[in-house]
Amino acid sequence: MRFTLLFALLCSPAFGDEIWVTNEKDDTISVIDIETQTVTRTIETGQRPRGITFSKDFSVLYVCASDSDAVQVIDPNTGKILHDLPSGEDPEQFVLHPNNKHLYIANEDDAITTVVDTDTRRVIAQIDVGIEPEGMAVSPDGKIAITTSETTNMAHWIDTENQTIFANTLVDQRPRHAEFTKDGSELWVSAEIGGTISVFNTADQTEKAKINFEIQGVHRDRIQPVGFKLTDDGKYAFVALGPSNYVAVVDPNTYAVLDYILVGRRVWHMAFNADESLLFTTNGVSGDVSVIDVSELTAINTIKVGRFPWGAAYRPTK
Amino acid sequence: MKFLGMLLAISIAMLANFAFANDLRVSITYVMREQNHAPTLSNLDPIPTDLGVVGAKLGLVDNQTTGKFLGHDYALDIITLAPDQDISTLKDLIDFGETILVANAPTPDLIAISQMVVESAAILFNASAMDNALRNESCLANMFHTAPSHAMLTDALAQFAFAKKWQLWAMIVGPQSADQALATSFEKSINKFGIDLVGRKDWTFDTDMRRSASNEIPLFTQDFKDHQLLVVADETNDFARYVVYNTWLPRPVAGSVGLVTTGWARSVEQYGAVQLQNRFSDLANRDMRQTDYASWAAIRAIGEAVTRTNTNDLKTLKSYLLSDEFALAGFKGRKLSFRSWNGQMRQPIVLAHHDATVAMAPLAGFLHQYNELDTLGLDQPESNCTAFQED
Numbered sequence: 001m002r003f004t005l006l007f008a009l010l011c012s013p014a015f016g017d018e019i020w021v022t023n024e025k026d027d028t029i030s031v032i033d034i035e036t037q038t039v040t041r042t043i044e045t046g047q048r049p050r051g052i053t054f055s056k057d058f059s060v061l062y063v064c065a066s067d068s069d070a071v072q073v074i075d076p077n078t079g080k081i082l083h084d085l086p087s088g089e090d091p092e093q094f095v096l097h098p099n100n101k102h103l104y105i106a107n108e109d110d111a112i113t114t115v116v117d118t119d120t121r122r123v124i125a126q127i128d129v130g131i132e133p134e135g136m137a138v139s140p141d142g143k144i145a146i147t148t149s150e151t152t153n154m155a156h157w158i159d160t161e162n163q164t165i166f167a168n169t170l171v172d173q174r175p176r177h178a179e180f181t182k183d184g185s186e187l188w189v190s191a192e193i194g195g196t197i198s199v200f201n202t203a204d205q206t207e208k209a210k211i212n213f214e215i216q217g218v219h220r221d222r223i224q225p226v227g228f229k230l231t232d233d234g235k236y237a238f239v240a241l242g243p244s245n246y247v248a249v250v251d252p253n254t255y256a257v258l259d260y261i262l263v264g265r266r267v268w269h270m271a272f273n274a275d276e277s278l279l280f281t282t283n284g285v286s287g288d289v290s291v292i293d294v295s296e297l298t299a300i301n302t303i304k305v306g307r308f309p310w311g312a313a314y315r316p317t318k
Numbered sequence: 319m320k321f322l323g324m325l326l327a328i329s330i331a332m333l334a335n336f337a338f339a340n341d342l343r344v345s346i347t348y349v350m351r352e353q354n355h356a357p358t359l360s361n362l363d364p365i366p367t368d369l370g371v372v373g374a375k376l377g378l379v380d381n382q383t384t385g386k387f388l389g390h391d392y393a394l395d396i397i398t399l400a401p402d403q404d405i406s407t408l409k410d411l412i413d414f415g416e417t418i419l420v421a422n423a424p425t426p427d428l429i430a431i432s433q434m435v436v437e438s439a440a441i442l443f444n445a446s447a448m449d450n451a452l453r454n455e456s457c458l459a460n461m462f463h464t465a466p467s468h469a470m471l472t473d474a475l476a477q478f479a480f481a482k483k484w485q486l487w488a489m490i491v492g493p494q495s496a497d498q499a500l501a502t503s504f505e506k507s508i509n510k511f512g513i514d515l516v517g518r519k520d521w522t523f524d525t526d527m528r529r530s531a532s533n534e535i536p537l538f539t540q541d542f543k544d545h546q547l548l549v550v551a552d553e554t555n556d557f558a559r560y561v562v563y564n565t566w567l568p569r570p571v572a573g574s575v576g577l578v579t580t581g582w583a584r585s586v587e588q589y590g591a592v593q594l595q596n597r598f599s600d601l602a603n604r605d606m607r608q609t610d611y612a613s614w615a616a617i618r619a620i621g622e623a624v625t626r627t628n629t630n631d632l633k634t635l636k637s638y639l640l641s642d643e644f645a646l647a648g649f650k651g652r653k654l655s656f657r658s659w660n661g662q663m664r665q666p667i668v669l670a671h672h673d674a675t676v677a678m679a680p681l682a683g684f685l686h687q688y689n690e691l692d693t694l695g696l697d698q699p700e701s702n703c704t705a706f707q708e709d
Contacts, residue, residue: 109597130383131384151380151384151647152387153622168387173646173653193647195653221689
């Protein structure tokens with residue numbers, strides 16, 4: 001069994017691919033080689049790097065350098081900063097529109113979502129949102145962008161045609177992250193202090209379900225859902241539960257919590273490898289990345305990275 | 319096309335919603351008593367004249383931003399009372415039946431205001447006074463407390479000392495009545511957490527310590543039995559600063575100086591707190607302090623209650639604030655809520671020195687059958703507050 005797993009791993013197309021992790025308090029990115037599960041490169045960025053995402057063709061990397069007030073565009077091959085994008089102040093998190101052109105950026109200090117055209121490097125819209133915008137998502141068809149605001153406790157639904165808000169939905173305290181399901185029919189929003197994930201019907205923005213978490217021996221106040229990811233096969237959602245040091249495994253069909261996986265301290269964001277057999281979680285306080293085996297639902301390795309790893313993104317090398 | 323149709327339907331629904339909700343106006347009055355502060359030996363740390371009020375203004379901005387998406391309109395009136403102004407003049411300035419009051423004023427003012435509104439449904443918030451009695455036998459109906467009590471602060475230090483195994487304390491107490499009250503609270507915490515007080519001395523010096531601290535403090539502390547922590551109760555920060563590094567034995571100092579316990583400190587950075595600190599310092603050009611935080615928290619608590627209940631009815635708001643459903647994200651890592659038995663806001667307490675946060679209480683391992691935050695301050699069984707039960 002172990003052997004087959006290892007064999008499958010070695011033969012998988014993810015061979016040699018990378019996970020890129022922003023280190024918030026080191027102003028660097030750690031590049032993890034998925035095959036050897038070691039850090040192969042450390043790349044310098046602007047100050048306080050957080051949000052990280054690749055262009056759809058993986059030719060460039062975008063990084064929110066929050067304290068430099070810039071989104072930096074980096075050549076992933078050389079690690080060189082190519083240029084900055086005008087991002088508005090204190091960009092924390094962003095999402096790239098399926099058109100591969102428009103970046104929707106949460107400007108945490110300004111209560112604004114900035115839309116930047118990555119080709120012309122121009123700001124094409126700034127949208128007033130709630131206090132401390134952070135979570136960013138875009139629907140698979142590209143028609144809706146979402147900003148969640150931490151202190152206003154809302155998901156703001158943005159029509160990407162005209163860059164205006166068409167709906168606001170309340171969620172529990174301190175929303176942190178948002179994701180659409182693969183078919184776009186649902187929007188999931190985590191609430192760190194509320195301790196829940198709200199699931200909305202995309203069609204009418206009504207709340208469809210609320211997911212709660214409970215871990216034996218951990219006080220409920222310390223169970224704080226932050227980053228999460230849904231698998232493409234619709235089988236699992238993995239939810240980082242912050243200072244509880246656990247990742248919850250949720251069945252996205254029944255919204256039932258299936259399992260809890262112990263990882264590093266203050267687990268925050270995460271990224272899958274190509275075939276989603278492995279999940280890499282950033283653990284802010286312990287300064288490392290946990291590797292979760294998705295089929296076994298266990299943590300199989302820990303990789304030391306920089307101080308306060310925050311965001312994670314997958315990059316194929318072939 | 320289908321999508322556009324849907325959008326149109328939604329925007330009509332939203333418009334209808336806004337038209338309805340726009341009627342919701344929430345009036346908040348912030349009452350600030352100017353104070354003639356007692357003179358202190360050092361002039362290093364003046365108390366800002368806008369203490370508290372900037373926190374309230376920031377809370378208003380936060381509420382308004384949320385309110386704009388829901389059609390809720392918040393207004394904040396700020397009333398400043400001169401040091402010698404009769405509190406009863408408030409009656410002419412405020413329509414108590416309509417407004418929510420946040421007070422940054424000493425205990426006698428709070429009691430007077432509470433008596434003025436006994437007949438109405440008014441909600442009051444105490445954002446500054448830390449007296450334990452206000453949460454206990456002298457608690458006031460309709461008064462919530464966003465300022466932590468002395469008991470919460472002294473319990474936090476006792477928890478920390480216990481966790482560090484610094485269970486032998488010596489204590490120096492200042493001459494002011496506030497110093498004595500703080501010392502009494504320390505003694506209660508000492509009993510609660512199994513600390514041994516090896517000695518307590520009253521501060522009697524009336525010389526200027528800037529010149530003679532290095533001579534006087536070693537002698538003053540020489541006859542304390544051996545201890546692990548020296549606690550200083552000096553509410554006005556008059557002499558405490560001269561104790562540190564001048565003690566007979568090399569011992570850490572805590573209480574009013576050294577390791578202080580507080581509702582907020584500039585060094586709180588975790589849990590997204592940097593954003594609150596930045597928003598505050600942009601507005602105030604100074605660091606956020608406990609009374610600023612408590613004022614902000616009061617206004618935000620009101621905003622949160624209005625947001626979730628979609629009403630400005632004071633009775634509904636009050637019962638929501640006291641209910642289990644109420645939760646406020648307060649940048650301290652745990653949700654804030656109100657104790658149903660005395661209106662005190664549950665909140666983590668910061669243990670910090672000047673340059674960094676050392677710990678947040680409750681510390682790991684201090685368990686509670688209901689909420690770990692209730693290991694700090696007056697828990698339900700020990701509270702003699704009855705005003706909230708009659709309601």
